[in-house]
Amino acid sequence: MAGYIAEFFGYRAEDASNEALTAVAQKRCPFLGTQCTKILSRDRIVSGVCAIRQKTDGSPNVICCPIRIYAEDYKMLHTIANNAFGMSLNLYAGRAAVDKARSEGGAIAVFGHGWGGELRLPQREGTGSYFVDWVLARLDATGELVEFTAIEVQTIDTTGNYRDARQTLESSREVVPCTVGLNWENVSKRIIPQLIYKGQVLQREDLCRTGLYFVCPQPVFERVLSRLGGREKLPHFPTQPASIHFVSYDYTNDAPLTDGQIRPLGVIEEHCTTVYKVQEAFSSLNLPEGNVYRDALRRSLYGEN
Structure with missing residues (x-):
């Protein structure tokens, strides 16, 4: 390679x-x-x-x-907050959002990547992790937590x-x-199992009404779809606690850039399905016909067609 x-x-x-x-x-x-x-x-x-x-x-x-996806002053977070909560509110780091919500009639508290500190989640024994890259929490005009959503960001290793x-x-x-x-192999070995696990955890949260947002570059999204059997294996569902929102980002301007310019990014596709459909598609196997090993051995040993 x-x-x-x-x-x-x-x-x-x-x-x-x-x-x-x-x-x-x-x-x-x-x-x-x-x-x-x-x-x-x-x-x-x-x-x-x-x-x-x-x-x-x-x-x-x-x-x-992944930092590349945070271009334009974390525009991605604003885009997903608007999508998840259906309203445009300002974003603030963690606890700072409480007072801002009271003075502005609502706000979004952001946890992740230096914004609001690490959430103190319980430790899990064995495999699997509760942690996601970002949590966006909507606070009402009194500063009370009303709902939240979670974001996982994955580029390519x-x-x-x-x-x-x-x-x-x-x-x-x-x-x-x-x-x-x-490293496309990571798509199957690590990314998809993590989405299934974290999606199931979030489904049990009373205040997480929109499930998990999975943000990735368009080529990664296409490879995930291929591994899961294509779009037909992941039918669209309305937003719900068991949702997994696939949000693909890529370069939005194919025209030649002037030197000194940074190529802009934008949402290429957003597809909402459920954690159950992802799990079902990931578990289903497209098996070959029987005796593929036997036939391969015969071809190698005896030159048989």
């Missing part, structure tokens, strides 16, 4: 503008406004890699850093190595191939 770095510190890898070069020099993430938090474990180098693409012609840029390509890009702004690949 071979690929390229597609976005580096927020800008196209080919972008040699002052804005792009300054972001690299400062190791700055333009989406957080602080230093990039993604560190290469072996030598503690700041990564700066937001998206990659495979070497195959026509391969899309695939976001590999990588395989191989882009360390040398990253170094070349930083030193000379030259895009060179590397062994980086996309």
Whole structure:
């Protein structure tokens, strides 16, 4: 497998503008406004890699850093809050939302990624985790908790190595191939089972009326759908406590960008189904015909057709 770095510190890898070069020099993430938090474990180098693409012609840029989805001052959180609660309220970090709700006639308390601290959930023995990336809690005009929703964000893990390509890009702004690949196997092994487990946990919450939102890049969404047997295996359902909302993000402007510009993201598709349908689709097996191993052995041993 071979690929390229597609976005580096927020800008196209080919972008040699002052804005792009300054972001690299400062190791700055333009989406957080602080230093990039993604560190290469072996030598503690700041990564700066937001998206990659495979070497195959026509391969899309695939976001590999979840921070990339938080562009435009966490616009994604506002979008999902409006969708889940059916109203436009301001978002505030954790406990700060209580007083704001009383003065503004309502507000959204945000927990996750440095916004409102970690929720003190009970520890679970064995496998599985209660924790989600984000919790949005709607408070009424008195500051009381009325309802909440949860968000899980997943990009794509990588395989191989882009360390040398990253170094070349930083030193000379030259895009060179590397062994980086996309870890699609994680879609089946980790992402889908987590969605099922967390969706079932949230269904038991009296104040979680909209279930779980799963936010991911469009190519990841398509791979999840493929693993689950396609859209026909995941019929649309109205929003309910057992809902899983698939929300796919991707680049919304295919036109050439001027150097110094960051390509915008937006919602490509939103599909609401239930945790039961996801579990059913994940459990169902498309088995091959019988004796596939026997026939393969015979072909290898005896050259039989």
